[in-house]
Amino acid sequence: MSILYDEGQQAIASESRRILEAHVTTEALLPLLETQDAIFEPFWSIAKEQGWTAVALPEAYGGLGLGLIELGLVALQAGRSLSGAPFLTPSFGAARAILDHGDEALKQHWLPKLATGDAIGAIAFAEGQQVIGRSLAFKDGKLGGTKPAVTGGTRADVAVVTASDGKEPILAVAELTGVERQAIDSFDNSRCAADLIFADTPAIVLARGPAAEEAALHILALQAVITAHEQTGGAEKLLETARDYALTRRAFGQPIGAFQSVKHRIAEIYALVELARAGAVHAASREGQEDFIAAAAAARIQATDSYDTAARDCVQVHGGIGVTWEAGLHLHMRRARSLAIEQGNLFFWEDVLVDRLREKAA
Amino acid sequence: MSDIDTYRRKARTWLESVAPRFGRAARAELSEEEDLALGRAYLKERFAAGYAGINWPIEFGGQGLGHIEKVAFETEEMQFGMPTAYFSISLGMPVPIIMRFCEDKAWVKERVLKALQGEEIWCQLFSEPAGGSDLAGLRTRAETDGNGWKINGQKVWTSWAQYSDYGVIVVRTDPTVAKHKGLTYFWVDMKAPGVTVRPIKLAGGDSHVNEVFFDDVKVGDDHRMSPVGGGFAVAMATLMIERYVATDSAGFGPHLDLFVALAEEAEINGRPAIEDGRIRQQIARNHAMRNSLDAITARAMKMMQAGMEPGPEGSLNKLVSVRSRQKLSELAIDLQGAAGLHFDAHAPVKQDWGASWINAPTGRIAGGADEMLLNTIAEKILGLPQDHRPDKGVPFNQIPA
Numbered sequence: 001m002s003i004l005y006d007e008g009q010q011a012i013a014s015e016s017r018r019i020l021e022a023h024v025t026t027e028a029l030l031p032l033l034e035t036q037d038a039i040f041e042p043f044w045s046i047a048k049e050q051g052w053t054a055v056a057l058p059e060a061y062g063g064l065g066l067g068l069i070e071l072g073l074v075a076l077q078a079g080r081s082l083s084g085a086p087f088l089t090p091s092f093g094a095a096r097a098i099l100d101h102g103d104e105a106l107k108q109h110w111l112p113k114l115a116t117g118d119a120i121g122a123i124a125f126a127e128g129q130q131v132i133g134r135s136l137a138f139k140d141g142k143l144g145g146t147k148p149a150v151t152g153g154t155r156a157d158v159a160v161v162t163a164s165d166g167k168e169p170i171l172a173v174a175e176l177t178g179v180e181r182q183a184i185d186s187f188d189n190s191r192c193a194a195d196l197i198f199a200d201t202p203a204i205v206l207a208r209g210p211a212a213e214e215a216a217l218h219i220l221a222l223q224a225v226i227t228a229h230e231q232t233g234g235a236e237k238l239l240e241t242a243r244d245y246a247l248t249r250r251a252f253g254q255p256i257g258a259f260q261s262v263k264h265r266i267a268e269i270y271a272l273v274e275l276a277r278a279g280a281v282h283a284a285s286r287e288g289q290e291d292f293i294a295a296a297a298a299a300r301i302q303a304t305d306s307y308d309t310a311a312r313d314c315v316q317v318h319g320g321i322g323v324t325w326e327a328g329l330h331l332h333m334r335r336a337r338s339l340a341i342e343q344g345n346l347f348f349w350e351d352v353l354v355d356r357l358r359e360k361a362a
Numbered sequence: 363m364s365d366i367d368t369y370r371r372k373a374r375t376w377l378e379s380v381a382p383r384f385g386r387a388a389r390a391e392l393s394e395e396e397d398l399a400l401g402r403a404y405l406k407e408r409f410a411a412g413y414a415g416i417n418w419p420i421e422f423g424g425q426g427l428g429h430i431e432k433v434a435f436e437t438e439e440m441q442f443g444m445p446t447a448y449f450s451i452s453l454g455m456p457v458p459i460i461m462r463f464c465e466d467k468a469w470v471k472e473r474v475l476k477a478l479q480g481e482e483i484w485c486q487l488f489s490e491p492a493g494g495s496d497l498a499g500l501r502t503r504a505e506t507d508g509n510g511w512k513i514n515g516q517k518v519w520t521s522w523a524q525y526s527d528y529g530v531i532v533v534r535t536d537p538t539v540a541k542h543k544g545l546t547y548f549w550v551d552m553k554a555p556g557v558t559v560r561p562i563k564l565a566g567g568d569s570h571v572n573e574v575f576f577d578d579v580k581v582g583d584d585h586r587m588s589p590v591g592g593g594f595a596v597a598m599a600t601l602m603i604e605r606y607v608a609t610d611s612a613g614f615g616p617h618l619d620l621f622v623a624l625a626e627e628a629e630i631n632g633r634p635a636i637e638d639g640r641i642r643q644q645i646a647r648n649h650a651m652r653n654s655l656d657a658i659t660a661r662a663m664k665m666m667q668a669g670m671e672p673g674p675e676g677s678l679n680k681l682v683s684v685r686s687r688q689k690l691s692e693l694a695i696d697l698q699g700a701a702g703l704h705f706d707a708h709a710p711v712k713q714d715w716g717a718s719w720i721n722a723p724t725g726r727i728a729g730g731a732d733e734m735l736l737n738t739i740a741e742k743i744l745g746l747p748q749d750h751r752p753d754k755g756v757p758f759n760q761i762p763a
Binding site: 003257267271361 | 645646
């Protein structure tokens, strides 16, 4: 079942939108593309001040005690404005990993700091084409090896990693002090992606064996639902941008939005935005239910397709101006791609979903 | 459990109790005439059970409940394959519109009761050979004839006209004014002299739509349901009346589970189709899209329950789901290889990929073509400009042919 937002949730949406629209500009975001490890600092300050880092964490650890629905609403607004820092989703994912699988001391150590945003978390699962990689070695309580292109990796204080002890899969948490980080040059540099090179890095095991596999997928699914909201927000903004441009730009004596080739393209984006939104909200409402992973996978697949298509077609509606650096639509093209890869690509989620549909049918 | 859940559960219990006599399996071997007779019998029982005219006023014989109960019942009913198609237009638009626009309430009540019990069927005479999407461009004309009117012209795509007792019709009464302004709305007796119904065989082999010819068909002025020249507004009201209908994210074709089951059995180059990335991608993407449509519908139901107006995104269902059903049906046929060539023209479209495929284009055209739905989204929801319309404001008889 889907949900209707209550007044508190609507207030989260409108307030986060108001504050982000007042502070985040295309001019501020463009220079970040040409430097490694540069974020739009005001975005992260706002996220901390507004308590967005605390939204979906329990009050006992300094959180606000809300859930995926509320954090999703913030992420949707961040997607609209193109968030200027990538830490909100992975910090939440890392905190949830610690909350769900860590002991009390670990929770007391990390969760309050993650809730205030004074610590930044990272999720380091992927290894190249492996969405949940296992080549990182865990031995005698220490990690060795490289996790490539970790989102937020240049600045994270703590990472939740997937590894192997040679016998079984391990889910572990490691403080990143002393871990070597090599920032990588990406098409979306403000995501602060870096290779994390672990060498005798102390780590604490959160789960082992099949439980570790299941936990890793669940963390990715939680993040996928938040990201689906962010993707929905991006697509929604592109829809409005395309619509506004089609109303003002004139050719052959009329607004280009009067041509069916243009207006139908924009109407199709509307359909994709609403499909993405419905899938994301539905998934957020399914946390804790048996079908959560399938709902998250479905939301992720729809939102990725929607944001990609919206980015592609919004640029097309703009014609020449759409491909300029200054217009900044490429910021969405870039973000659509980076979000399509972070939290697992479409191939991964399509397989997860089909496997679950088969189980259900069997 | 909420009231609506209780209502739904009760409805389902009743449907299950009558399904052996009226459901999909009971209908499998029937001719259309037999099936229609079964449908009439089903409607009589449905009426007696209190599931007819669910959201219609009690004074006309309805149940006086809300849209939410109506949609809940229809959603449940749809799963049993009951013989309701013959009555769907009748009870969907013409009968509700006579309740609103006909003066003689005693006569209306008689019609409503007969229609609800399957004794009478109404059709809707809107589309014409010269215009389907462009409704206001219609050419069938009514001229004054004594105290009444005389109708001449042709309608087309009229669903179930061959079984209809009455119809509602929009005609042109003044060709000298702009096209929307010269229309008037009537009801007609389909058995009146001068009315000729000719079924049209569709691509799939079935004939539920018709051409209807009017040759000097006389109607009294008491058949008139709009002011003279005010017919377009009543026509629009007719099309708006069915905003709260049961939707189907499968596009009224087979459920995705049936495709998964097919892929479990089928092979591609000797390997299981369900392991093939091309097939898996289609399953995943179709599921994701249908999952979203279902979530949109669930949210609309919640909004109705809360007394709110559902959002405009509900209008996406038909556009998105029927397109996807069409492509998925093609893929399902291909997946069967040479076995996919087997075809049963009368197989149920919700069960059979061949029947779903051949009839899918109808779904993308009838009741608002995809292109019209896109125009509506662009203009009504997004505020984009109307198309260039060279006939705008031009008297109908001066519009270049």
